[in-house]
Amino acid sequence: MEYKTDRIKKALSSSVPGFPFKAPTWPTTVSRKPKHSRLGADYDTEWSRKYPVRMVRALFLDGVARPLIKALIPPTVFGEDRLKDAPVPAIFAANHSSHLDTPLLASHIPLRYRHKTVIGAGADYFFDRTWKAALWSGLAAAIPIERTRVNRKSSELAESLLKEGWSLIIFPEGGRTPDGFGQSFKAGIAQLAKKADVPVIPVYIKGTYDALGKNSRAFKPGPTSINFGLPLFMDAGEDVRIFAHRIQQSVDQLSYELETDWWTARKAAAVGMTPELTGPEIKGWMDEWRRTKSKATKGPSISRWPKTD
Amino acid sequence: MSPRPGFILDVDKSTPPSLFWHGEGFRLEKLPVGSRVIYPPEALDPLKDPLGTIAQALEHPVGDSSPLSSLLFADMRLTIAFDDLSLPLPSMQSPDIRQMVIEQILDLAAAKGVDDVVLVAALALHRRMTESELRHILGDRIFDSFNKMGRLTQHDAEDPSNLIHLGLTDKGEDVEINKRAATSDLLVYVNVNLVSMDGGHKSVATGLASYKSLRHHHNVKTMVHSKSFMDRHNSQLHSSNWRMGRLIKEAGVKIFQVETTLNTNTFPDSFSFLQKREWEWNLKDRTGFIAASTALGKTPPWLSRKILHSIRSPYQLTGVTAGEVEAVHDITIENIYKQQLVEVRGQTDILTMGLPYIGPYNVNSIMNPILVYCLGLGYFFNMYKGMPLVRKGGVLILSHPTRREFDPTFHPSYIDFFDNVLADTTDPLEIESKYESAFATDPWYIHLYKTGHAYHGVHPFYMWYWGAHALDHLGAVIILGGDPKTVHRLGFMSASTMSDALEMAQSFVGPDPSLTHLHSPPLLMADVK
Numbered sequence: 001m002e003y004k005t006d007r008i009k010k011a012l013s014s015s016v017p018g019f020p021f022k023a024p025t026w027p028t029t030v031s032r033k034p035k036h037s038r039l040g041a042d043y044d045t046e047w048s049r050k051y052p053v054r055m056v057r058a059l060f061l062d063g064v065a066r067p068l069i070k071a072l073i074p075p076t077v078f079g080e081d082r083l084k085d086a087p088v089p090a091i092f093a094a095n096h097s098s099h100l101d102t103p104l105l106a107s108h109i110p111l112r113y114r115h116k117t118v119i120g121a122g123a124d125y126f127f128d129r130t131w132k133a134a135l136w137s138g139l140a141a142a143i144p145i146e147r148t149r150v151n152r153k154s155s156e157l158a159e160s161l162l163k164e165g166w167s168l169i170i171f172p173e174g175g176r177t178p179d180g181f182g183q184s185f186k187a188g189i190a191q192l193a194k195k196a197d198v199p200v201i202p203v204y205i206k207g208t209y210d211a212l213g214k215n216s217r218a219f220k221p222g223p224t225s226i227n228f229g230l231p232l233f234m235d236a237g238e239d240v241r242i243f244a245h246r247i248q249q250s251v252d253q254l255s256y257e258l259e260t261d262w263w264t265a266r267k268a269a270a271v272g273m274t275p276e277l278t279g280p281e282i283k284g285w286m287d288e289w290r291r292t293k294s295k296a297t298k299g300p301s302i303s304r305w306p307k308t309d
Numbered sequence: 310m311s312p313r314p315g316f317i318l319d320v321d322k323s324t325p326p327s328l329f330w331h332g333e334g335f336r337l338e339k340l341p342v343g344s345r346v347i348y349p350p351e352a353l354d355p356l357k358d359p360l361g362t363i364a365q366a367l368e369h370p371v372g373d374s375s376p377l378s379s380l381l382f383a384d385m386r387l388t389i390a391f392d393d394l395s396l397p398l399p400s401m402q403s404p405d406i407r408q409m410v411i412e413q414i415l416d417l418a419a420a421k422g423v424d425d426v427v428l429v430a431a432l433a434l435h436r437r438m439t440e441s442e443l444r445h446i447l448g449d450r451i452f453d454s455f456n457k458m459g460r461l462t463q464h465d466a467e468d469p470s471n472l473i474h475l476g477l478t479d480k481g482e483d484v485e486i487n488k489r490a491a492t493s494d495l496l497v498y499v500n501v502n503l504v505s506m507d508g509g510h511k512s513v514a515t516g517l518a519s520y521k522s523l524r525h526h527h528n529v530k531t532m533v534h535s536k537s538f539m540d541r542h543n544s545q546l547h548s549s550n551w552r553m554g555r556l557i558k559e560a561g562v563k564i565f566q567v568e569t570t571l572n573t574n575t576f577p578d579s580f581s582f583l584q585k586r587e588w589e590w591n592l593k594d595r596t597g598f599i600a601a602s603t604a605l606g607k608t609p610p611w612l613s614r615k616i617l618h619s620i621r622s623p624y625q626l627t628g629v630t631a632g633e634v635e636a637v638h639d640i641t642i643e644n645i646y647k648q649q650l651v652e653v654r655g656q657t658d659i660l661t662m663g664l665p666y667i668g669p670y671n672v673n674s675i676m677n678p679i680l681v682y683c684l685g686l687g688y689f690f691n692m693y694k695g696m697p698l699v700r701k702g703g704v705l706i707l708s709h710p711t712r713r714e715f716d717p718t719f720h721p722s723y724i725d726f727f728d729n730v731l732a733d734t735t736d737p738l739e740i741e742s743k744y745e746s747a748f749a750t751d752p753w754y755i756h757l758y759k760t761g762h763a764y765h766g767v768h769p770f771y772m773w774y775w776g777a778h779a780l781d782h783l784g785a786v787i788i789l790g791g792d793p794k795t796v797h798r799l800g801f802m803s804a805s806t807m808s809d810a811l812e813m814a815q816s817f818v819g820p821d822p823s824l825t826h827l828h829s830p831p832l833l834m835a836d837v838k
Contacts, residue, residue: 020337020595024325024588027318 039133041123041146041154048137049118049166057141058115066107072221073100073211075108078258079228083110083201086231089167091200092117093189093247095182095255095277096171097209100224102140104208105169108226113167120145120170123154147174155192162196172247176214182251182277190234190243199231200247204254227254252277312351315651315833316586320344325587327826328598329663329708331790332676333613334605335598336663336708337587338807344824345657347698348586349833352574353648355625363413366567366629372636377414377497377565381421385494389414390429390464390487390517394442395669396501397571402621406569408448410499410629414567415451427489428455430463431498431516433523434758434765435670436719437463442673462489466519466765467755475560478552482525484560487517491562500568504692504832505539505645508568509638510554511547518553520749520767525549529737532777537691539834541642554634566634570644571624573831580620583830610712617666618673649834653698656837658822659814660699661789661807662689662829664709670764670772674716678795679723679772681711686786687775689827695837698825702784704814711791711803718762722754726769727798735800737777745770784817 019025026032038044047053069075090113094105102119109117123144127133136142143161146154158168172185193200207224229250234243252274257265268274318324326337327346340346356362367377381387391407394400411428418426428451430438443461444452455461464487465471473488490496490513498516502508515523525531526549535544558564576583580601582594590598605613628644630637666676668684676684685707690697699705715724730744745767748754754766779786786801787810796803804810815822827833 019325019587020590020598023592023595024590025323026588027324028321029319029324030588 039130040127041144041151043123043127043133043137043144045118045133045137045141045143045157048141049161053138054115054141057139060139061107061114065103069100069104069107072219073104073207073224075104075207075224075226077108077226077228079254080110082230083228086201087199088112089116089162089165090198090231091162091189091193091196092167092169092203093172093185093200093251094169094203094205095177095251096173096175097177097180097205098212098214099176100208100212101171101176101205102169104205104224105203105226106140109167109169116165117141117167117169118143118158118161120158120168122147122175123151145170155188155195158192159196162192162198168192172244177209178214180209180213181279184278185244185248185251187241187244189247190240193243194234194240199233200243201231202229202247202250202254203227204229204251204258206255206258225258227258229254248277249274312353315350316348317651317653318346318348318586320346325590327828328583328587329661329789329826330665330829331663331708332710333610333617333666334710335602336790338661338708340661340807340826341811341824344826345653346826346828347651347653347833347835348828349573349651349831350648352572352584352625352831353627355572355574355627356629359409359626359629360413362626363410363629366631367413367417370565370632370637371630371640372633374565374632374636377631378417378421380495380563380565381418381423382494383422383424385423385425386489386492387418387423387426387495387497388429388490388493389426389497389499390431390490390513391446391499392501392507392512392516393430393432393435393463394438394446394672395435396507397503397622397624398667398669398672399575399618399620399622400445400672401571401624402577403445404448405446406501406571406624406626407446407499408451410567410569411447411451414497414499426455426460427493428461429487429490429517430461431512432464432466433516433518434466434520434768434771436758436762436764439762464517465759466523467759472519475562476556478549478556480525480549480552482549482553483522484514484553484556485519485522486513486557486562490517491557491560493563495563495565497565497567500566500641502568502570502641502645504649504688505541505642505834506544506547506691508566508641509541509547509550510557510634511550512566512634513557513562513564514550514553520765522553524749525553527771527774529741529774529777532737532774533781535691535778537693537697537778538775539691540694541638543694558634564634565631566637567629567631568637568641569626570628570641570648572627573648574623574625575831577620577623610710610714614666614675646834649832650694650836651833653825653835653837656696656700657698657703657825658700658818659704659706659811659824660690660827661706661824662708662827664689664707665830670768671716671719674719675714676709677715677720677723677727678711678713678799679727679769680720681707681709681788681791682799683772683775685709685776686779686783687772689829690776690779690782692827692833693835693837697779697782698827698835698837699783701782702817703782704785704787704817704822705779705783706787706789706804706807706810706814707791708789709791711788711795711799713792713795713798719764720769721757721763722748722751722766723764723769723772726773730769731798731800735780737773737780740770740773785814787813 121142127144172189173183204227326339329336475484500508531545535546538544541547582598630640749767757763788796791803793803
């Protein structure tokens with residue numbers, strides 16, 4: 001089935017003249033010299049951390065983004081009391097369901113972190129065009145994080161910023177969930193916390209997938225929740241993979257806490273029975289079939305006029 | 310980064326359309342997959358100290374020659390000849406290289422107290438230049454110092470009082486050249502060597518010669534056997550000039566030759582797209598192309614011509630050599646090849662090329678149909694070494710509007726040639742035998758040549774002969790976007806689209822032909838193996 005947006009895209013592309021109005025294509029017979037890129041992980045975001053830019057961003061975050069978020073996806077914030085004595089800076093590690101997670105979290109982390117926090121954003125997605133890179137680094141203090149390959153540059157930048165006192169919001173899943181279930185956390189976050197010697201604050205965000213999930217065709221306003229956990233410190237001699245797993249378990253517990261209550265969640269955690277965000281293990285097609293039942297094709301919605309009921 | 314050498318692109322599906330000159334405009338043509346596009350080498354790095362290099366060249370000549378300063382003495386007759394405005398193309402930004410060289414020669418002459426100095430523009434049978442053109446080539450300082458004293462002259466090939474017959478070559482060719490130049494104690498010739506055809510003995514033996522002398526090599530037989538006239542050792546045109554040059558030397562004419570080579574930095578920054586490979590066009594290049602092609606397409610031809618002819622090329626000097634003619638020329642040729650030569654493997658069935666608004670004979674004027682013919686079949690076709698880019702019996706597709714437009718001031722005899730001669734025949738041999746003499750000796754054309762700014766009456770014949778080798782070699786010529794009636798008069802076919810042209814070409818070369826596009830600007834010379 002062809003969506004309306006696809007039809008519009010197709011119509012637009014057929015009406016746009018080609019070269020020289022569009023950039024030329026490169027002959028496959030000609031080898032292309034790798035161009036020194038100033039985009040992606042190489043984009044220099046330093047300008048976005050200068051005081052005038054920070055001031056404008058603070059005004060935007062508190063004066064525009066926060067009221068807008070409150071109006072469209074009103075969040076209920078839990079666990080802020082757990083961060084009362086948490087050290088600054090810190091890494092906020094949250095599950096990732098939607099593009100709304102970033103403005104929601106950035107505008108609702110405690111005030112002592114809020115205006116000196118950078119956000120780890122996919123270098124390949126948010127920094128692939130000059131305008132996008134400028135927009136996200138300026139508006140959201142985003143820094144490029146290489147998701148598809150190991151890049152020392154992006155981890156070094158994050159580490160140096162943490163050492164300079166900047167906090168970091170990061171989504172360790174590496175991308176938005178495609179189906180509403182969580183994805184495994186990457187170990188890079190634990191490595192970063194170890195190197196910068198900062199705690200990790202686990203965060204669970206609920207409700208943004210329903211508002212604007214990865215494959216949503218429309219934005220649906222609705223309530224959201226944020227649950228902050230206790231800061232996690234890496235134990236001496238702890239393996240980074242184990243620490244990464246511990247962070248993920250904490251987010252699972254925060255999720256279960258919202259589903260049930262704090263006491264139930266604590267009891268489940270004590271016996272290692274916290275349900276995982278990643279959902280049940282898939283052993284065969286039947287499990288996947290059941291798991292994705294909520295996404296089953298619904299019959300076409302037929303508008304009737306005049307309404308008979 | 311050192312400039313990249315020439316390049317041959319194999320066209321595939323993702324190759325963007327190729328740029329074609331189309332007279333005062335451009336075309337972008339998608340060439341069939343499998344075609345080849347020959348791209349010229351990038352512009353060579355210029356000399357860091359042009360003035361210092363010129364001084365060095367004059368004082369350290371090559372071959373059997375003494376330094377210029379030692380050849381100058383107080384009571385001597387010194388003649389300085391220089392190439393006319395047919396070189397370089399487009400005219401270069403001030404200061405012109407001729408000005409830079411001649412100013413230094415004159416400084417040396419002044420230091421030696423040489424009073425009798427005459428400057429001669431080596432026109433051969435070209436039109437006389439206007440004051441502003443001479444000022445551009447020589448600069449105001451030289452023009453003002455020499456013109457009012459009558460010491461800045463333009464060679465008159467029809468002035469018997471200033472011509473001298475130096476004898477016959479061993480092939481019986483008359484050698485008759487400018488008397489002042491021949492009877493001077495020293496003749497210094499200042500060349501601009503844009504292509505490998507320029508310079509050597511051709512400078513004096515052609516540039517300062519009379520019709521009587523020129524007809525020995527500017528004829529159909531010589532041109533058909535000049536394969537090509539850009540390759541001196543395989544060019545009868547040059548063999549004849551070399552025989553004449555050696556006779557001039559034997560007759561006691563002392564020549565100090567100065568040859569200069571330029572890089573191919575042909576167009577200013579606003580036309581940067583002309584110098585780049587299409588897939589490397591950035592936003593600025595694409596914007597420049599769209600702006601230029603749209604603007605030129607919307608203006609009438611006379612206005613677009615005016616705009617384009619006002620372009621001054623940012624050419625830069627890559628070499629200066631001075632001394633004995635043949636020794637100098639050997640070095641010059643090496644320099645030119647270094648800039649322009651591209652090695653190409655094998656010939657092609659169809660050769661395509663776009664023709665620009667300018668050629669050697671229409672600077673500040675109209676590219677009339679005969680000049681279109683000459684530029685395509687004469688100059689561009691002959692930009693090869695070894696063998697022609699297109700096979701015997703192949704097809705040449707030229708892109709040019711080819712309107713029936715003439716400049717009556719500069720090209721009066723061309724109009725009659727087009728209307729009367731080509732109406733009868735397009736066969737070069739027949740044209741030569743039936744009509745040349747009448748045009749060459751017509752008193753009205755001679756009068757216009759001597760007193761106005763007209764090309765000599767015989768000049769359109771020479772243009773036709775320049776293309777004789779291509780006519781003899783090719784199976785057909787198609788002019789893409791050319792005015793059908795005008796193109797038909799030239800003896801060619803016109804096509805409105807490239808696909809039409811290719812379909813027409815297939816009836817001559819068979820199905821599934823190979824195609825090569827000669828990408829210009831800038832200029833390139835194919836070394837076909």
